[in-house]
Amino acid sequence: MIMDKTRYKTQNSGLFHENSPMRLLILVFVFLISLSSKPLPPVDIIMELERQPEVPGLAIINVKVTPLIEQSDLNVQIELPEGLKLFRGVERWNGILEVNKMHTFQYQVYIPDKKIYEIKASVTLRLLTGETVKREEGLEIIPEGVKRELKKLPEKKGKDRGVIEFKGGDERKTNKK
Amino acid sequence: MENIGCRLYDSRYKILPCLFVSICCLLSSCSSGSSGGGGSSSTSGNESIITGSGSVTISGVVQYEDRTFDSTGFTGTQYRAVRFADIEIVNASNSGIIASTATDGSGNYTISLSPTSASVYVRCLTSTSVRFNNGLKGYHIEVVNGGSSVYSIVSDNFSIINPGIYSRNLNASVSGGAGGPFNILDTLIDGAEFVVAKNGGFTSNKLKAFWYDGSTDGTYFTTATNTLHFLGKSTDSDSYDDTVILHEFGHWVSNNFSKDNSPGGDHTITGHYDIRLAWSEGWATFFGSSVRSHSGYSNPHYYVDTSGGSGNGNLLFSYEIKTPSFSSFATGSDNELSVASVLWNIFDGSLSVGFSGIWDVVKNYLPSAEEVSLEDFWDGWFIKGYGSSADPTSLFLARSIEYISDSYENDNSSGQAKSVTLGTSYHHTYYPSGDEDWIKFDAANGTTYNIETFNTSNGADTHIFLYSTDGTTLITSNDDRSLTDYSSLILWTATADGTYFVKSMAYSGSGAIAKYGSYDLRVSVQ
Structure with a gap:
C-alpha cells in the first residue's frame, strides 16, 4: 500500500483530522519551529524525588539511567551535600547495564532540617572502544514550607534594557591621576 | 595607559600591535580631552570611539577571566580582553547614562566628557550595540539573562568634577559571577568575526544569547525567536564551554545565512537519526571547529563539554572530528559526528581546501534544496x-x-534486471537521484516468498514493487516495513511458476527526505 508519510504520521487521532485547526497548528509548529540542542553522550540520566519528604525524615530519590550504547563499564554515583546522610542505596555502583533499557537506582537520604539541599548524581560510561563519557544531573530537595529564594542580582534600568551589575573594579590597577 | 591585555598569550594578540593601539588610544584621549566644549559624538579610526568631548577623559582596559580547556576538561584560567563591548559612564545618583563608547580589540576604552558634579561609575556590558550602531562592526550581539537584562561589570563611584584623566580598569572574574556571560560574548565575537571574514559581512539580525545562573532551560538554538540559550544549572553550566557555544552559533548561522530543515530534538553523538538532523548538528559542530581554527586556538577539531564545575577537569565528554572519536559509530549521513568529520576533512583534513567552497555551497546552494541534508x-x-x-x-x-553507484548497475529496468539467488543478500545504493534497482527471480506456484530490503543506511527509505512475469504488471508493493522502520517487506505467494521482477527505488512521495541511501536486497523462501 502506498501511503502519504506526512498523513499517516498524524492521522491516528480525531484531533488531527485533515481540516483540524489543531493539526494545522501542530504542522506549523513542527515545520516552522525547531529546537536544536547540544550533542549528548550516549547515556541518559533522570533524577526524581519519589515523594515530598517529611523533615526531619527520609527522601526517596530515583536515579534513572538508560545506556544508549554497549559499554565495558558503567558507574553510577550519588553525591550528597554536607549535612545529608545516605540511609539506603549504593553510593557508587559499577557494572554493565542493558542497552536502551531504563534502570532505576533508588536512594533513601536522611534530611535533617528544613533547608534546601542539592543532590547530584552522575553516570560514567566506558565504551567498548575505550572512550569515556559522563552525564550529571542535580535535584533540589525543597522541604514543605521552605521557599526557594532566587538569587537576586543587582539590576538597574539601562537606556532601553535592564542591566545586571557586578562589581568589576580592579583596585590594583585603577588609580586616579 | 597600562595595557594588561598584552599579557595574554593567545596568538591573536601580538605585543607590538597591542602597544601601538594603546599608544593611539592614549594620544586620542589626550587630544580629545584638551579640545574642550561641544559634547558631540565622534569616532577615531576603526579601533577607538570617543563620545562627547571636554576636559575629563576616562580610560581603562576591560578584561574577563577565561577558563582554558583541552580534551580533558578545564586546565586553568587566564585574563583576556573584553573586545568591542559597550561602555557606559553612569550617573551614580540617578543611573542616567552620561556617555557611552566601546572597547577596542584589546579591551581598551577611552571617553571624553565635560566635568560634572555628579558621582559617576564606568559600566562595561555584554553587548556590542555601540560599535554596531556606529557602523564599526556589522554584528550586534547581546548576552542576557532570562529577563533580557544585559550583564555588566562596574567600577567604583568616583567624582569627575575636576578636569583630568581618570583610569578605571574593569575585570569580570569567574568567582564574581560575571566571567561566564563575558566569555559567551567573546566566543560569539570569535564566531561573528569568522563569518565577517568568510562572508564579507554579517546580517543586521541581532545575535541574542540567554544565560543565567541556575537556568535549567537547556542549551539550544530556536528558530522561533532566532535566539541562543545556554544552560546555567549547577551540574552543567555551559558559560565556559566554548565549543558548545559555537555549536549553537553554527545553528544560528545556518538559520540566518542558509537553510536548515532539522526536526530538532535530543541527539547523541553515536546515534543515527533523520539525515536532516544529522546534517544540522554535524554542520554546527564543524562550524564551531572552523571558528576556533580561524581564531588560532590549538586542537580546534575537538568538541568539549564540561560540567562547568569549579577547578580543573570537570569533563563530561569530548570528541574529535578529524579522525573521529567513537569511530565505529561515526558512519553514514545520518550520524552527526560522521557529517562533521567529512566536512572537517574537506576543510582541513585529507582534502584541506579551506572554508570558502564549503561556505559557497552552504550559503548559495543549500537554500534551494527541499530538505537540507x-x-x-x-x-x-x-x-x-x-x-x-x-x-x-x-x-x-x-x-x-556511499554516494556512488552500486556494482549491479545498470539495472534500471526490467530488461536490465539482475537474476538473484534465493536467500542471498545484494548490497545496493540509490545513486544517482531517481536510481531504480531491478532484480528477477524464479518462483514456484504455491511457494511463499519474503522480498525485503534491510540494513538500510545513509537515510535510505526504500520502496519495493513486485511485477509479474511480463515485467510491467504490478502485483503488489511496500513502502515501509512498519511505522518506525523505513525498510520494506513483501510477503507473497506465487500463483504460477515463472520469473518475476522486483523494482526497488527511494520513496519519493509526500514526506520523502532522502533521495540516496544504501541497503541490502534479498528474496527468500519463507
Whole structure:
C-alpha cells in the first residue's frame, strides 16, 4: 500500500483530522519551529524525588539511567551535600547495564532540617572502544514550607534594557591621576 | 595607559600591535580631552570611539577571566580582553547614562566628557550595540539573562568634577559571577568575526544569547525567536564551554545565512537519526571547529563539554572530528559526528581546501534544496564545480557514505534486471537521484516468498514493487516495513511458476527526505 508519510504520521487521532485547526497548528509548529540542542553522550540520566519528604525524615530519590550504547563499564554515583546522610542505596555502583533499557537506582537520604539541599548524581560510561563519557544531573530537595529564594542580582534600568551589575573594579590597577 | 591585555598569550594578540593601539588610544584621549566644549559624538579610526568631548577623559582596559580547556576538561584560567563591548559612564545618583563608547580589540576604552558634579561609575556590558550602531562592526550581539537584562561589570563611584584623566580598569572574574556571560560574548565575537571574514559581512539580525545562573532551560538554538540559550544549572553550566557555544552559533548561522530543515530534538553523538538532523548538528559542530581554527586556538577539531564545575577537569565528554572519536559509530549521513568529520576533512583534513567552497555551497546552494541534508551538500559541491579539483568521494566512503553507484548497475529496468539467488543478500545504493534497482527471480506456484530490503543506511527509505512475469504488471508493493522502520517487506505467494521482477527505488512521495541511501536486497523462501 502506498501511503502519504506526512498523513499517516498524524492521522491516528480525531484531533488531527485533515481540516483540524489543531493539526494545522501542530504542522506549523513542527515545520516552522525547531529546537536544536547540544550533542549528548550516549547515556541518559533522570533524577526524581519519589515523594515530598517529611523533615526531619527520609527522601526517596530515583536515579534513572538508560545506556544508549554497549559499554565495558558503567558507574553510577550519588553525591550528597554536607549535612545529608545516605540511609539506603549504593553510593557508587559499577557494572554493565542493558542497552536502551531504563534502570532505576533508588536512594533513601536522611534530611535533617528544613533547608534546601542539592543532590547530584552522575553516570560514567566506558565504551567498548575505550572512550569515556559522563552525564550529571542535580535535584533540589525543597522541604514543605521552605521557599526557594532566587538569587537576586543587582539590576538597574539601562537606556532601553535592564542591566545586571557586578562589581568589576580592579583596585590594583585603577588609580586616579 | 597600562595595557594588561598584552599579557595574554593567545596568538591573536601580538605585543607590538597591542602597544601601538594603546599608544593611539592614549594620544586620542589626550587630544580629545584638551579640545574642550561641544559634547558631540565622534569616532577615531576603526579601533577607538570617543563620545562627547571636554576636559575629563576616562580610560581603562576591560578584561574577563577565561577558563582554558583541552580534551580533558578545564586546565586553568587566564585574563583576556573584553573586545568591542559597550561602555557606559553612569550617573551614580540617578543611573542616567552620561556617555557611552566601546572597547577596542584589546579591551581598551577611552571617553571624553565635560566635568560634572555628579558621582559617576564606568559600566562595561555584554553587548556590542555601540560599535554596531556606529557602523564599526556589522554584528550586534547581546548576552542576557532570562529577563533580557544585559550583564555588566562596574567600577567604583568616583567624582569627575575636576578636569583630568581618570583610569578605571574593569575585570569580570569567574568567582564574581560575571566571567561566564563575558566569555559567551567573546566566543560569539570569535564566531561573528569568522563569518565577517568568510562572508564579507554579517546580517543586521541581532545575535541574542540567554544565560543565567541556575537556568535549567537547556542549551539550544530556536528558530522561533532566532535566539541562543545556554544552560546555567549547577551540574552543567555551559558559560565556559566554548565549543558548545559555537555549536549553537553554527545553528544560528545556518538559520540566518542558509537553510536548515532539522526536526530538532535530543541527539547523541553515536546515534543515527533523520539525515536532516544529522546534517544540522554535524554542520554546527564543524562550524564551531572552523571558528576556533580561524581564531588560532590549538586542537580546534575537538568538541568539549564540561560540567562547568569549579577547578580543573570537570569533563563530561569530548570528541574529535578529524579522525573521529567513537569511530565505529561515526558512519553514514545520518550520524552527526560522521557529517562533521567529512566536512572537517574537506576543510582541513585529507582534502584541506579551506572554508570558502564549503561556505559557497552552504550559503548559495543549500537554500534551494527541499530538505537540507548532507546529500544536498554533496550535490552542491559538484554543481558548484568544486568536485573536479577536490573530489570528496574517498573521504565520504571512509565514513561509509556511499554516494556512488552500486556494482549491479545498470539495472534500471526490467530488461536490465539482475537474476538473484534465493536467500542471498545484494548490497545496493540509490545513486544517482531517481536510481531504480531491478532484480528477477524464479518462483514456484504455491511457494511463499519474503522480498525485503534491510540494513538500510545513509537515510535510505526504500520502496519495493513486485511485477509479474511480463515485467510491467504490478502485483503488489511496500513502502515501509512498519511505522518506525523505513525498510520494506513483501510477503507473497506465487500463483504460477515463472520469473518475476522486483523494482526497488527511494520513496519519493509526500514526506520523502532522502533521495540516496544504501541497503541490502534479498528474496527468500519463507
